[in-house]
Amino acid sequence: MKLNRLDKVITAMKENNIPQMLVTDKLSIFYLTGKMINPGARLMALYLNANGEHKLFLNELFPVHEDLGVEKVWFNDTQNAIEIVSNYIDKTSTIGIDKNWSARFLLSLMDLCPNCKYINSSFIIDSLRMCKDDEERELMRKASQINDTAMVKLQETLLQDLTEKEVASKLATIYEELGADGFSFSPIVGYGANGADPHATPSNNKLQIGDAVILDMGCIKDSYCSDMTRTVFYKEAPEKACEVFEIVLEANKRAIALVKPGMRFCDIDNAARGYITEKGYGKYFTHRTGHSIGLETHDIGDVSAINEDLLKPGMIFSVEPGIYLPGEFGVRIEDLVLVTEDGHEILNKITKELNIIK
Structure with missing residues (x-):
């Protein structure tokens, strides 16, 4: 025991x-x-x-x-x-x-x-x-390190003229090669308008120039889960999509900046939601800002407007604001964040800045 x-x-x-x-x-x-x-x-x-x-x-x-x-x-x-x-x-x-x-x-x-x-x-x-000890924190870091590497490799497959389903299927091989123990959830790959569904099911759609591509993925390593979302663009990034992307990115950064012991989950949610609302896209941010994660992809606890619980050292949760424009495109940017004794640590290290796959 x-x-x-x-x-x-x-x-x-x-x-x-x-x-x-x-x-x-x-x-x-x-x-x-x-x-x-x-x-x-x-x-x-x-x-x-x-x-x-x-x-x-x-x-x-x-x-x-x-x-x-x-x-x-x-x-x-x-x-x-x-x-x-x-x-x-x-x-x-x-x-x-x-x-x-x-x-x-x-x-x-x-x-x-x-x-x-x-x-x-x-x-x-x-x-x-909810509060991970030192052993668990290190296991969560390792799972996220694998996920970071897998994300880079998965983005490279977008140049192979594959469908959403085919890209998603590539991820199983990538995880296996990197030593992961499997998926923490079924991956989401959404091109263009399909990315406007926050829980898009990969389809037979193929990439079109200018598509925003949502890649939401996670693996299990030594029983602990990872989860991350990046939105990239194929060949070029249309002006409106760039504008929305930068709003979501700023919302992600503002929310993470507040993470420290003693803050409330609802304060983190408000930092992201308030900024997106201020920019005129509030009704298109249709989900909570994040969820706790550990042995399960969705552990108990979430980053939502109604959760007034205080952040404590060892808590790990996602910060994943998004904007979803029906019939057009979606943008979501997600990191896992660990509450440390005096602040926070972002477990995902790969870039979340505007990235055009060429």
């Missing part, structure tokens, strides 16, 4: 009067044990008790031979896994449950333990995962 992280979880459980908790999210279990186990549709659960009596419930289909610092309780497909779990919990007190635990498991446990009080306890680990 990652004892420093476990200690923080137990402390938070006691502070919130949660004597016991079932952690069933595979990424949260990895966060606490250092072991990534993918049980698919089968049950896996880490039982934590404030008194220190912890158990890891595992199906025999997923053998784990290492000592994870917690007692393993095994079961197989011929056994009732929920009944086995129920034998270890205090059936008369509160128990914390993960927010995404399957109803088929939770309802069965509620039938077996009707006198328990069930509450959503995900906020405990979610809040800890």
